[in-house]
Amino acid sequence: MCKDCGCSITRHDSAHQHEHSHDHHHGHHHDELHSNPQLNDIKTLSVINKILDKNDHEAAHNRAHFEANNITAFNLMSSPGSGKTTLLEHLKEYTSLKYAVIEGDLETSRDADRLKAKGIEAYQIQTGSACHLDAFMVHSALHHVDLAPLDICFVENVGNLVCPASYDVGTHLNVVLVSVPEGDDKVEKYPVMFRKADLVLITKADLLPHFDFSIEEAQAQVKKLNPEASVLTVSIKDSDSMFAVANWLNEHRRAN
Amino acid sequence: MHEYSIVTALLEQCEQHAEANNANKITKVVIKVGVLSGVEPALLQTAFDTFKLEGPAHEAQLTIKHQPLVIECAQCGSINQLEERSIVCPNCNSFNTKILEGEEMLLMQLELETD
Numbered sequence: 001m002c003k004d005c006g007c008s009i010t011r012h013d014s015a016h017q018h019e020h021s022h023d024h025h026h027g028h029h030h031d032e033l034h035s036n037p038q039l040n041d042i043k044t045l046s047v048i049n050k051i052l053d054k055n056d057h058e059a060a061h062n063r064a065h066f067e068a069n070n071i072t073a074f075n076l077m078s079s080p081g082s083g084k085t086t087l088l089e090h091l092k093e094y095t096s097l098k099y100a101v102i103e104g105d106l107e108t109s110r111d112a113d114r115l116k117a118k119g120i121e122a123y124q125i126q127t128g129s130a131c132h133l134d135a136f137m138v139h140s141a142l143h144h145v146d147l148a149p150l151d152i153c154f155v156e157n158v159g160n161l162v163c164p165a166s167y168d169v170g171t172h173l174n175v176v177l178v179s180v181p182e183g184d185d186k187v188e189k190y191p192v193m194f195r196k197a198d199l200v201l202i203t204k205a206d207l208l209p210h211f212d213f214s215i216e217e218a219q220a221q222v223k224k225l226n227p228e229a230s231v232l233t234v235s236i237k238d239s240d241s242m243f244a245v246a247n248w249l250n251e252h253r254r255a256n
Numbered sequence: 257m258h259e260y261s262i263v264t265a266l267l268e269q270c271e272q273h274a275e276a277n278n279a280n281k282i283t284k285v286v287i288k289v290g291v292l293s294g295v296e297p298a299l300l301q302t303a304f305d306t307f308k309l310e311g312p313a314h315e316a317q318l319t320i321k322h323q324p325l326v327i328e329c330a331q332c333g334s335i336n337q338l339e340e341r342s343i344v345c346p347n348c349n350s351f352n353t354k355i356l357e358g359e360e361m362l363l364m365q366l367e368l369e370t371d
Contacts, residue, residue: 043283045273045366051266051287052361132258163258166294166361191341192294195359224342227351 055167058135062142062170069147072253073155075169077193078177079186080159083203083236085111087177087245088154089118090236095246097253099152102141104133106158121145132163135170152249161190173198173252180207184214187221194222197229199248205235259295262361263303267313269363274312279368282313286365290323290358292341297322325358 050056066073076084088101100121103111112124123144125137138155147153155171157164176197178186181204187194194200200222202215219231230248234241270282285304289297297320304318325338331350338346343353 043367043369045277045368047273047363047366049269049363050361051262051269051363053269054265130258130261132261134261162294166258166262192292195292223351224344227343 052167055135058139059168059170062135062139063172065139065142065147066153066170066172067254069150070254071147071150071153072173072249073153073171074249075155075157075164075171075174076177077157077161077164077174077196078159078179078203079161079182082159082177082179082182084156084159084177085114086236087201087203087234088115088120088156090242091246092118092120094239094242095250097151097246097250098149099154100145100147100150101154101156102133102138102145103156104137104158106130111156121150127158131158131160132167133157133169134167138169151253161186161193165190165193165196172254175199175201177201177203178218179204180211180213183211184218184221187218187225191225194229195225197222197226198252200229200231201245202231202233203235205233205241206237257299259299259303260307262295263300263307266304266363267307267311270313270316270366271311273366274368277368279370280312281369281371282316282366283369284317284319284365284367285313285363286319286321288321288323288360288362288364290360291325292355292359293323293361295361321364323357323360326356327353328356329353 063073078084101112101115103122103124104127105111105124106127106129109124109126112122115122123141125133125141127133127137133155145153155169174196176193178200180202202218215233222229222231232241232244232248234245236242266285266287270285274280274282289295289300300320301318308314308316325341326335327338327343327345328335329345329348329350330352332345332348334345334347335356336346343355344351345353
């Protein structure tokens with residue numbers, strides 16, 4: 001039983017033999033990384049342990065929550081101001097899929113309020129000074145969201161192209177946004193983040209005529225790091241591009 | 257700056273290992289940090305030296321092994337260590353590769369003492 005929250009999903013903190021039942025997304029090879037202490041001599045202990053293994057266990061627990069409710073969860077990551085919240089505000093008009101949003105920001109519940117004003121269920125996590133969401137924060141937030149009616153749950157991470165890349169929050173796929181004014185070299189500058197992406201969204205595409213952003217260059221850089229990732233160009237003012245995003249999300253939902 | 261939360265997780269793990277082995281002092285911690293793990297080793301070091309002071313690792317020395325990117329090519333079968341952050345096979349230019357090393361962040365070894 002889930003000791004912290006009383007929910008009915010089995011926890012796997014120490015039950016390593018059950019790990020294979022989880023979908024350890026992004027090739028986390030836990031089976032190779034079992035805590036296997038061997039005492040070499042009196043003092044030296046050889047271990048091979050993922051430093052963030054507690055977070056990863058909690059993330060698997062979150063995924064189990066989502067899967068028990070037939071939900072596909074997407075982790076939205078980008079710099080502050082790339083248009084994560086704006087995309088989610090407008091997506092509603094282009095999809096019949098029901099979604100809720102877990103919002104992460106250092107302060108204020110402004111983003112969650114913006115979404116609620118559009119009739120989208122949202123729960124705000126205020127991280128204080130933490131620069132990223134971790135699986136524990138998302139887990140607490142999940143207990144404030146009615147998961148049953150949902151098809152999709154978005155986790156809108158803290159605006160930051162560095163730290164959130166290191167934390168599995170228990171979502172299934174990662175969507176990384178880069179807006180046209182930020183420049184196409186963001187991909188090369190923040191390789192860890194773009195390596196994690198399943199979908200890269202080039203947002204604010206209506207501004208392309210005003211900036212020297214090369215879509216081809218951004219695509220080439222993504223391919224060098226992460227050839228499997230899809231790249232879409234989107235503007236909330238271009239409904240075709242919004243439908244394309246909605247289609248991608250729909251096509252990448254977990255098979256129930 | 258997520259290095260502080262990573263160090264907190266690391267120290268917690270070290271303390272659990274010490275406890276499980278009836279040791280009350282941790283003298284050395286060896287970790288492996290991949291170039292694509294998303295952490296900055298110098299910041300990890302600073303965070304470790306600050307946070308260790310509270311517990312049984314207060315005298316511990318942190319050794320960080322930098323792990324370069326190593327990829328295996330599915331096309332030509334070669335295994336290469338790369339200097340640049342790219343997964344393109346330097347031998348045949350294929351994009352069909354797998355990262356073997358360089359993305360992980362692992363605790364490798366501990367030195368423990370019992371007074």
